[in-house]
Amino acid sequence: xxxxxxxxxxxxxxxxxxxxxxxxxxxxxxxxxxxxxxxxxxxxxxxxxxxxxxxxxxxxxxxxxxxxxxxxxxxxxxxxxxxxxxxxxxxxxxxxxxxxxxxxxxxxxxxxxxxxxxxxxxxxxxxxxxxxxxxxxxxxxxxxxxxxxxxxxxxxxxxxxxxxxxxxxxxxxxxxxxxxxxxxxxxxxxxxxxxxxxxxxxxxxxxxxxxxxxxxxxxxxxxxxxxxxxxxxxxxxxxxxxxxxxxxxxxxxxxxxxxxxxxxxxxxxxxxxxxxxxxxxxxxxxxxxxxxxxxxxxxxxxxxxxxxxxxxxxxxxxxxxxxxxxxxxxxxxxxxxxxxxxxxxxxxxxxxxxxxxxxxxxxxxxxxxxx
Numbered sequence: 279x280x281x282x283x284x285x286x287x288x289x290x291x292x293x294x295x296x297x298x299x300x301x302x303x304x305x306x307x308x309x310x311x312x313x314x315x316x317x318x319x320x321x322x323x324x325x326x327x328x329x330x331x332x333x334x335x336x337x338x339x340x341x342x343x344x345x346x347x348x349x350x351x352x353x354x355x356x357x358x359x360x361x362x363x364x365x366x367x368x369x370x371x372x373x374x375x376x377x378x379x380x381x382x383x384x385x386x387x388x389x390x391x392x393x394x395x396x397x398x399x400x401x402x403x404x405x406x407x408x409x410x411x412x413x414x415x416x417x418x419x420x421x422x423x424x425x426x427x428x429x430x431x432x433x434x435x436x437x438x439x440x441x442x443x444x445x446x447x448x449x450x451x452x453x454x455x456x457x458x459x460x461x462x463x464x465x466x467x468x469x470x471x472x473x474x475x476x477x478x479x480x481x482x483x484x485x486x487x488x489x490x491x492x493x494x495x496x497x498x499x500x501x502x503x504x505x506x507x508x509x510x511x512x513x514x515x516x517x518x519x520x521x522x523x524x525x526x527x528x529x530x531x532x533x534x535x536x537x538x539x540x541x542x543x544x545x546x547x548x549x550x551x552x553x554x555x556x557x558x559x560x561x562x563x564x565x566x567x568x569x570x571x572x573x574x575x576x577x578x579x580x581x582x583x584x585x586x587x588x589x590x591x592x593x594x595x596x597x598x599x600x601x602x603x604x605x606x607x608x609x610x611x612x613x614x615x616x617x618x619x620x621x622x623x624x625x626x627x628x629x630x631x632x633x634x635x636x637x638x639x640x641x642x643x644x645x646x647x648x649x
Contacts, residue, residue, distance in 0.1 A: 296325040300335040300343045308346045315350040320514065323352075323359025327483075331367045331463040340470055344478040352479045354510025360483045365517040368463035372440035373491040374447040378408035379615045380492035380520070382485030383533040385413050385457070386477065387422025391575040392600065394534045396428045396452075397588040398607035400640040403451025404631035405608065405624075407615040410447055410490045414457030414465055418475050422530070423580035429454055431585035434644055440489055442649045447490060450643045460489040486511065488518060495520045496614040498528025498535070502543060502558060509545035509556050521547040523556075524614035529572060535607050537563045537570050542621070566625040568606040570599035592637045605629050 303309070303326055307316045318326065326343070329335060335343065347356070365371075379402070383395055399409035413424040426436045438446065440460045447453030458465045464484055471480060485497060486508070495512065499505040505525040512520050523545040527536045543558040563569070577583035590596035591604045609618070609625030618624035631637045 294325065294329050294332060294334055296328070298322050298325050300326060300329055300339050304339070304343055304346060308350055309342065312349045312351070315346065317350070317353050318356050318359070320355045320359045323356040324363045327360040327363035328367060330467070331363060337470055337473070341474050344471075344474055344480065345476075347479045348476065352482070354507055354514050357479060357483060357507065357511040358514035358516070360479060361486050361511060361515050362517040364461065364464060364483055364487060368461050369487050369489060370440050370460050370462075371489045371491050372444040372460075374408070374444040374453065376408040376448055376451075377494075378410045378447055378453065378490055378492050379611050380488050380490060380495045381409060381411045381533050381611070382487065382495065382497060383411065383413065383425060384481060384531050385417050385424060385484055386420040386481065386531075387413075387416040387424040387427070388530045388532045388534070388580060389420050389422040391529050391534070391572065392577045392587045393423050393425065393428050393532070393580065393584040394575075394587075394603055394607050395425055395532075396432070396584075397591055397604045398534075398611060399452040400588075400592060400644065401604060401608035401628045401631050401637045402611040402615070404636035404640045405612055405617070405627040407612045407617045408447055408451045408453075409611055410443070410453040410455060410492060412455040412457060412460070412487065412489055415468075417468065417471060417481070419477050420530070423584060425454060426456065427581040428584045428588065431581045432588065432645065435647070435649060438649060444490065446644075446647050450647055451640055452644060453490065455489040457484065457487075461487050482508075486518065488520060491519045493520055494522045494524065494614055494616070496533060496611055497523070497525045498531065498533045499525050499543070500527070500531060502541060505543035505558070506556055509543070512545070513547070522614070522616075524610070526610055529575070534603070535563070535610055537568055537572060537603070537606070561621055563606055566606060566609065566622050567629075568602040568625070570602055574599035575603055589641065592632070592641045594632070594635075594638070601632065605632060
């Protein structure tokens with residue numbers, strides 16, 4: 279049934295029965311610096327994030343722990359432990375009838391170029407590939423515009439409980455999950471994360487929360503090593519249902535695909551590879567009719583201008599770089615969802631959805647959605 283909640287509500291704070299309080303992990307494992315620190319086991323990492331989520335450590339110890347893991351660089355096993363603690367203790371998931379592509383764009387958002395994920399998700403939906411996105415108010419380090427900001431500018435309700443988000447996904451083909459409603463204990467870490475002021479492992483694991491229990495995750499990376507780490511995290515996780523990861527080089531670290539020569543990474547659970555190894559290659563976006571420069575996507579007022587771009591591209595009032603970028607990103611989502619044999623085919627289907635008016639219909643349906 280659409281909107282069926284399949285996980286319990288987030289756990290209330292409680293004591294953790296374990297052997298590894300954060301202060302001990304700092305002094306004995308991760309806190310000796312990037313060259314001499316040891317990695318945590320999956321079990322240690324899971325216990326550590328359990329403690330974080332129930333408020334076990336004091337703020338100073340928590341900040342030191344987050345920074346130590348940033349300096350050391352978290353392994354897939356550690357990230358999987360963090361993700362699984364989050365999924366078990368905090369995430370309230372609600373699966374739609376559809377199996378959407380999960381888009382967990384970095385929650386710190388974008389500051390220079392338009393946020394294209396709402397437009398791209400609606401175009402993909404019009405082409406038959408359902409998409410979900412999730413975010414909260416923007417975070418360090420960028421404090422940029424996010425999915426939720428653009429939806430708010432479009433007049434779309436965003437303060438939805440997970441069941442309503444699932445219903446939106448089935449009704450519209452595009453759904454939004456608000457972190458404060460589906461991942462409240464991680465949301466409550468915002469004050470400490472603001473005081474730390476830089477990206478930490480939490481920035482990574484929250485993008486993998488997967489509140490719709492989707493089998494496909496679509497994301498972005500600066501360097502291929504990050505894509506390998508995400509694939510490895512999904513593989514090592516005991517709680518994530520994702521069976522496929524598709525990632526591309528993004529703009530500003532967000533899940534908007536970089537134009538030009540762009541590297542793409544894919545991982546399939548069924549491939550039998552060990553350690554989260556991925557298949558990777560390059561595409562030329564100009565081959566798909568997306569021959570534009572990143573600078574052409576710059577806007578001044580990120581939320582308002584991104585919303586205007588979304589509306590104008592979907593209604594056919596704007597062409598050029600923005601329309602090409604939306605088609606490109608929708609094509610990647612269609613491909614990730616398994617509804618196209620190649621990114622190029624996905625882009626063709628996206629352009630058809632823009633031309634025949636079905637993408638504009640999805641925008642109307644999104645605005646008309648009621649809880």
